[in-house]
Amino acid sequence: MSDYQAPTKDMLFVIRELASLDQINTMPGFEEATVDLVEAILEEAGQLAGEVIAPLNRIGDAKGTRVEDGRVIVAEEFISVYRQFVSDGWTSISQSTKHGGQGLPYLVGLAVEEMMQSACLAWSICTLLTQGAARAIEHHGDAELHALVLEKMVSGEWTGTMNLTEPQAGTDLAAVRSQAVPDGDGKGYRITGQKIFITWGDHDMTDNVIHLVLARLVGAPDGVKGLSLFVVPKFRIGADGSIGERNHVTPISVEHKLGIHGSPTCVLAFDDAYGYLLGEMNKGLACMFTMMNHARLSVGLEGVAISERAYQLALAYAKERVQGNKVGYDAAVTIIKHPDVRRMLMHMKSHIEAMRALTYVAAAHLDRAHHHPDAAVRTSEQARLDLLTPIVKGWCTETGQELTSIGLQVHGGMGYIEETGAAQYMRDARITTIYEGTTGIQAADLVGRKILRDRGVALQSLIVDIKAIDAELERHGDQLATIRTALGESVDDLVGASEWLFAHAGANDDVAGAISFNFLMLAGTLMGGWQLARAAVVAAECLAEGADDPSFYETKLVTARFFAEQALPLTGAYRKAVESGGDATMTLSEEQF
């Protein structure tokens, strides 16, 4: 039996009840995704993830990757499974039918993506990057570029990468030095520079790899306003789509990382490599963000997915491991019967469900922002998505660190032994608060771009929505009373913290930065609790109506209550931290550290 069982029941519940699939699946530009169809897709994807992909996880961790003779070698098992995955059409679920995709909502693609990430994160991120790169090319490329690379990327026949970072340019892309000059053919460009941390930067899984590369055209302005984005294939491509000679892109080395060993993280040397300009000259950063915002939701999802896998392993161990006595039992008991072990499992379970709900709801906003027939709705949905994206990315990945560590803890000493597998989840999860923008960057984005810049309009609208659940919670009386109380206090904490922010952010340039992490964690905790409160209302109603599978809804009520009682109180602590301001943070001289 596989050690990963896709949580399709919870996924479907979230997709149907919290992310409102039925409001999305009939929008223009989507193939209609009925609940039955989605259920069938998730069943099949879950089987694939559990039976075929999940076994890759340990293999990739043990084998790692290496560079040999100018090419990157990855685990051979990764290659065969990838090719099957592509030929079965899994990469393109939520890509547009115009370029060979299946045209289903992103919401549905996200659920499939969660399964693949749970099954093998190192392997799954190749597809994440490919589809992100494809989206950037779809949005910013012309028909010629589309014809050249897009369908092959949508299908996964070729993979894509994201080449931003250079040794001196990580978070700060203004420092990018890679250069581009026009090629003699009058159409293309020649790119030269060194890029680092390029995930799946080279491999033999596919016949070609399409690199998106940030570089500076000769004579372009300094800073981010001089950056352009180029499409640089590993192998040159003929006008007929045929694969030509090797382009001048070479993997120099792969990193020796804490986790995701199965994925090659490359240093790539571009030496007069031929490429195509994507989008407008000097607008490269904007093009890149088409890819990045999507990718940030996907990385937030990784926090959910690895935690789910870690939970399943810890749960299985807790149900099997016999250790210690308990009043009322004659013999030693399985450790799940011990209260502190249950606390750890409930903590994992409730946070995973909260994070999943929040991430899927954000995906539904993305679908509506792109496909809703009413332009005004598209705008407001986009604003909500923009607000939620850094929260999903930041909070779900930070929480993923905690949950995978708890998963290890449930195993006691066995958790520290690599063969158990719990340690790998923790090691793999550790990258998620870093790549696609660190938590600090998410927090700065949230507080600066998403809240202060629009004077709190999007936040205010969100708070109104959260408060609207109060009447529904009240209607269920004692059953949901502790949830209602805790959520109410947490909303007050967010309101208080944001009032403080608007009152103090102007005082000096450091205030917003100093409090942004605590603000983000406050917001994330509240959003998670909000989604579980919504779930609890649905569950209470289903139980009252005598719906099938009452055990599922009873469980949901308990999970929501646990989160409300044990996690939501953190918002009070975050609020106090915010309201203490940045003074203690900023006072010391550098020598005093």
Added chain:
Amino acid sequence: MSDYQAPTKDMLFVIRELASLDQINTMPGFEEATVDLVEAILEEAGQLAGEVIAPLNRIGDAKGTRVEDGRVIVAEEFISVYRQFVSDGWTSISQSTKHGGQGLPYLVGLAVEEMMQSACLAWSICTLLTQGAARAIEHHGDAELHALVLEKMVSGEWTGTMNLTEPQAGTDLAAVRSQAVPDGDGKGYRITGQKIFITWGDHDMTDNVIHLVLARLVGAPDGVKGLSLFVVPKFRIGADGSIGERNHVTPISVEHKLGIHGSPTCVLAFDDAYGYLLGEMNKGLACMFTMMNHARLSVGLEGVAISERAYQLALAYAKERVQGNKVGYDAAVTIIKHPDVRRMLMHMKSHIEAMRALTYVAAAHLDRAHHHPDAAVRTSEQARLDLLTPIVKGWCTETGQELTSIGLQVHGGMGYIEETGAAQYMRDARITTIYEGTTGIQAADLVGRKILRDRGVALQSLIVDIKAIDAELERHGDQLATIRTALGESVDDLVGASEWLFAHAGANDDVAGAISFNFLMLAGTLMGGWQLARAAVVAAECLAEGADDPSFYETKLVTARFFAEQALPLTGAYRKAVESGGDATMTLSEEQF
């Protein structure tokens, strides 16, 4: 230059001002440790740690350990440094002069131990276990056993181990199956069984290894009341102390662990191995706890020590790495200038200083509990130590997980690369919440044995002491106002949570277990804030008196304030979690997980 600089200034401040060295160093049974002497010892130890031991850390991580031909091979660099360490007399600082130790307070030994743990945890735990085993033998062994092994263990010429765990007996030692039968010589015993997770269970650093082994005499009762403790040497020992034939103890394998790769974690097979009974028959567990309580403080200290090392690495990177612009600067700045990076560094710094102070203060209680001339004081000091031990072990190691992870985060993408070194600290730290009793066990010990069992007497006395600082904080007015407010609220949280505990613990057997983790974290956070508040009062007074080095005291004030403003608010969240009880934790059936 070494990448570890011992924080002797803060250590001496804590030893002098918070742990009151001058009340300890003249007690009977100690060699007088003047401040000058202690300072000289710490200077020398710090040099040794930074220059000689710190370089071992990466070597041990990379080389690991292995079993070859029935013996364990560790990094050769570990061996030569260990032998120098022993010949320079560092292992026996706080051991009694009666058996060759130097008779200094444990408080002083602890500071030296912190340095060695910071420098190389994997290497340092060999001495931790040896000295723990020596203490058990000193307390429970007779003169003959003392003559046979004790001086050699105190000096470090031989090392010691702690053999508790078996595959079916981890936390629950009642399940131990190893058996002992009387030997034909009428004095010794023959021990048979398999032990796992034996740290430094075999190696060639020394001529002999002395195992303390929990086993069951034939015919002894079931459960923990049938366990006896045996001293089993790797090589038989002649009456004249000479080393004889190999005893029947064989290392079968070493574990492949997440961290502390340099230390061998062995499976040991005892096959009719010759051993000596230590202490009374069937009282083995009590003997083991002599060793364990000491070891728990030392493991709590590991949380401090690894965090300190992680902080130094992160700080150096933050001062050196140039990335991003900042208002008021013409060019890109070092990342320590960015508020969120400073927040991470302040979080690390303030927590490390809080944990160090708490751990050293606990060590001072241990010294007084053992050496105070007044028996009544010894009793009350022991009660305080007993109460603080699970808090130090649990809170400092849980916090160590968080801090080493933040240390990695400060590095951004570089943190995920193993060569940077930040990842190793996180991997190494991960064992500390597990060995010597998991956090769950510490929490159960705190709430059950240390609070409920004595009806809160020890806790009440502690709360009185914490409240006593309020008047001193008040005296300093605005300067310490936010510390005073936050500490006051946190004390109320502990009082409220303990009142809740006494009111509800009787309701059913699961309540105390379900809330124990949150109770421990509440207590730890408060204790840390209390110690920093004490430090702030001292600092304010020193500044008012115009003491030398005002920058140190100003820094301490800021650090204490940061902790009060940003960490102490967590006690409110922990209190709410406690007061929500165990219902949501215990409600689900096992199938509902």
